[in-house]
Amino acid sequence: MRQMLRAALAFIVMALAARTAMAANDLTIEITKGNDQAIPIAVVPFKGEGTSPGTDVAQVVADDLEHSGRFDPIDRKDLISLPGAGDTLNYSDWKMINANYVVVGKMTPEGNGYKISFELHDVLGQKRVLGQYVSASRDQLRAGAHFIADQIYKKITDVRGAFSTQIAYVSATGTDQNMQFTLNVSDYDGYNARQVLSSNEPILSPAWSPDGKKLAYVSFEGGRPAIYVQQLTSGKRIKLTSFKGINGAPAWSPDGRRLAMSLSKSGHPEIYVMNLADRSLTRLTNSSAINTEPSWSPDGQHILFTSDRSGGPQLYEYTLGSGQVSRKTFTGPYNAGGHYSPDGKNIFMVTRDDSGYHVAKQSLENGRVTVLTKTRWDEAPTIAPNGTMVEYATQRGTQGVLGLVSDDGKAEFVIPSTKGNVREPAWSPFTD
Incomplete structure (x- = not known):
């Protein structure tokens, strides 16, 4: 050049x-290169209701967190269970796979889109640290996922997320x-x-x-x-x-x-x-x-x-x-x-x-x-x-x-x- x-x-x-x-x-x-010091986090596939939304919201969230270099999402095949809400989450199970945090959520049909509820749980502290929801039309589900990743990133790192x-x-x-x-x-x-x-x-x-x-x-x-x-x-x-x-x-x-x-x-x-x-x-x-x-x-x-x-x-x-x-x-x-x-x-x-x-x-x-x-x-x-x-x-x-x-x-x-x-x-x- x-x-x-x-x-x-x-x-x-x-x-x-x-x-x-x-x-x-x-x-x-x-x-092309991962961070071996990244925080292990489990992003569980979100429970869906109604017809398939066509966008894997939980996967987009996991990808966003990984792209920051600060997080290492645990492979789905290694997830010990697939809870849709925190009240069914057993912290001991997630310690076994060395997850520091767990993200769970569910999608409920709403108008021409979905209401996406999500929770962030601190496995070591054994408590829920974040619980919110966002509404998104079908063609804005990726935007909804980026919003969720932003909230999770901010809660854990105290730095505003830039995925949106x-x-x-x-x-x-x-x-x-x-x-x-x-x-x-x-x-x-x-x-x-x-x-x-x-x-x-x-x-x-x-x-x-x-x-x-x-x-x-x-x-x-x-x-x-x-x-x-x-x-x-x-x-x-x-x-x-x-x-x-x-x-x-x-x-x-x-x-x-x-x-x-x-x-x-x-x-x-x-x-x-x-x-x-x-x-x-x-x-x-x-x-x-x-x-x-x-x-x-x-x-x-x-x-x-x-x-x-x-x-x-x-x-x-x-x-x-x-x-x-x-x-x-x-x-x-x-x-x-x-x-x-x-x-x-x-x-x-x-x-x-x-x-x-x-x-x-x-x-x-x-x-x-x-x-x-x-x-x-x-x-x-x-x-x-x-x-x-x-x-x-x-x-x-x-x-x-x-x-x-x-x-x-x-x-x-x-x-x-x-x-x-x-x-x-x-x-x-x-x-x-």
């Missing part, structure tokens, strides 16, 4: 996608002059995908607005890169920039009033901030280097960006107000595509070593770098809004797919594409 700065040079992101047409795959998240969030991503099909690009939105695990935009020209760098109602992205549909903002419900969109040269890497400020971006309208790619109220631009960087991939700190006071001003791609931080620029990465010859963690304590990025390009995490307190992935061609890391999972684009053979890794690197998964090559994932914020 001939990378210098992926987003600044725009076409590189889709270079792999343009090489080959891919056949459709079944969408099933595949475990979404991702945006770009897929590419076809070859050469017949390439077709689509911007899509789906559940975080790739299910329930819907198309937002289709084009025969590349689409890059989708970015969610803080309220989760809009996407900013780069499209080449007019023959040159332009930055657009599109409302997801209505499909209405506006073109913000279409300067000569690079218009790339839009990033929303935490208050949703500004967009940082990389523009080369003055010659070299520089970091600018646009006030969305009047579309006025403020230039932040001024150098002969390539400056791109801006990302806002959670408090809106700093912007992280990639620059080759030191001779190779590294991450720098611009402090708003003072205009001070400081280098943040020093380990290795290549660190790019940086994003702050939601708590502002870490940076997630792509780093390069002798084995390829990997997703890594760097502590802002002590500078320690932890490489999270083992795959060779990783790019575009995006962090769950609770900071516990990272989704990224990678290669599987000749196909572009999405990967998912826990923030400590102890659990990894691959999300094969349903169609074509997949790139540029962007994780949605919490919306309530």
Whole structure:
């Protein structure tokens, strides 16, 4: 991969996608590495009443918890019994299979859907610690399952679950002059995908607005890169920039009033901030280097960006107000595509070593770098809004797919594409 700065040079992101047409795959998240220190939890198949709902809600709950890397659901064939409620649960039985927690539930027909009642039991403490219900229509049963997983995750870890969030991503099909690009939105695990935009020209760098109602992205549909903002419900969109040269890497400020971006309208790619109220631009960087991939700190006071001003791609931080620029990465010859963690304590990025390009995490307190992935061609890391999972684009053979890794690197998964090559994932914020 001939990378210098992926987003600044725009076409590189889709270079792999343009090489080959891919056949459709079944969408099933595949475990590539598990966490041997994860909490053992038994998620019992929910008792159903009436006709079959068509969605295994308990299995979706178990999968969500496993994807976080914090939990190790016990295989169904090893479950000692199948209770539908806590009053029939014998804690001693579950201790025998080393379950720390047990989830039980039942589904009752309600209108055009189901009322899903669920309980979480602490086996070691021998008590029920959570009991709730959620109503869901037939086509929203996965959403109901994600809600349940969120509640269980929060109760045990005291961290808000992010399973009800979404991702945006770009897929590419076809070859050469017949390439077709689509911007899509789906559940975080790739299910329930819907198309937002289709084009025969590349689409890059989708970015969610803080309220989760809009996407900013780069499209080449007019023959040159332009930055657009599109409302997801209505499909209405506006073109913000279409300067000569690079218009790339839009990033929303935490208050949703500004967009940082990389523009080369003055010659070299520089970091600018646009006030969305009047579309006025403020230039932040001024150098002969390539400056791109801006990302806002959670408090809106700093912007992280990639620059080759030191001779190779590294991450720098611009402090708003003072205009001070400081280098943040020093380990290795290549660190790019940086994003702050939601708590502002870490940076997630792509780093390069002798084995390829990997997703890594760097502590802002002590500078320690932890490489999270083992795959060779990783790019575009995006962090769950609770900071516990990272989704990224990678290669599987000749196909572009999405990967998912826990923030400590102890659990990894691959999300094969349903169609074509997949790139540029962007994780949605919490919306309530």
